[in-house]
Amino acid sequence: DIVLTQTPLSLSVTPGQPASISCKSSQNLLHSDGRTYLYWSLQKPGQSPQLLIYEVSNRFSGVPSRFSGSGSGTDFTLRITRVEAEDVGVYFCMQSTHFPWTFGQGTKVEIK
Amino acid sequence: QVTLKESGPVLVRPTETLTLTCTVSGFSLIHPTNPYTGMSWIRQPPGKALEWLGNIFSNGDKYYTTSLQRRLTISRDTSKSQVFLTLTNVDPADTATYYCARIPLYVYDSSGYHASFDLWGQGTMVTVSS
Secondary structure: OOOEEOOOOOOEEOOOOOOEEEEEEOOOEEOOOOEEEEEEEEOOOOEEEEEEOOOOEEEEOOOOEEEEEEEEEOEEEEEEEEOOOOOOOOOEEEEOOOOOEEEEEEEEEOOO | OOOEEEEEEEEEOOOOOEEEEEEEEEEOOOOOOOOOOOOOOOOOOOOOOOEEEEEEEEEOOEEEOHHHHHOEEEEEEEHHHHHHHHHHHHHHHOOEEEEEEEEOOOOEEOOEEEEOOOOOOOOOEEOOOO
16 A cells, blocks of 8 residues: 655644645655646644645645645645644645555644 | 535444444535546544545445455445445444545546545544444
8 A cells, every 4th residue: 555654743833934744655646647646635623624735736726825735756745835823733645546545644733 | 505424323342333324415426517526435543544445436336445345335325415334344443533525526547546535524433342
């Protein structure tokens, strides 16, 4: 199975400061169709997970522009340009290039 | 309002069968114009990462993780807007929060299905213990 390793596992950020989370895959996530099926989601406290980024770098509907995704192959990054209080929660990456679909272990983001 | 809600037993005994229901509202399990949608079950054991379990797609196709293929069945009742997870012969290792999620669009090719989830339920915690 593909292992997605997220770093750091926890992050304390001052509001207004940037933050980034890494997701490294044990195998290349570039599919033969040219697409990379790597996604980022956020689970806010007490809420269901919500999709932020699909296929590496595409913001999902309604996601603020301060969120961006980048990367290729085995290395991917989620960036928040200026963290806001509402951004707290657990961020996780997920891949569906390879069977079975797998998730990273999650990164907990809190506000200082 | 589009929602997904999981329901089912809180406690199940080892070797028994677990059945969970995901009731959706605000959308149809059979999309009127997009045939490439589906529903998924995912779980998260306490303190561990999320684990994808399987999908049921608009066309009725099912896709299960290998480790649970022998014990897992996903089915649906489109008239009731419900998706079901049935897991037989449960073990304490099956203790987890179980989520259902919506697949808004998938890609299918010879290597399988590729997609993610745009909506999740709140999850339901199931404990397997004697």
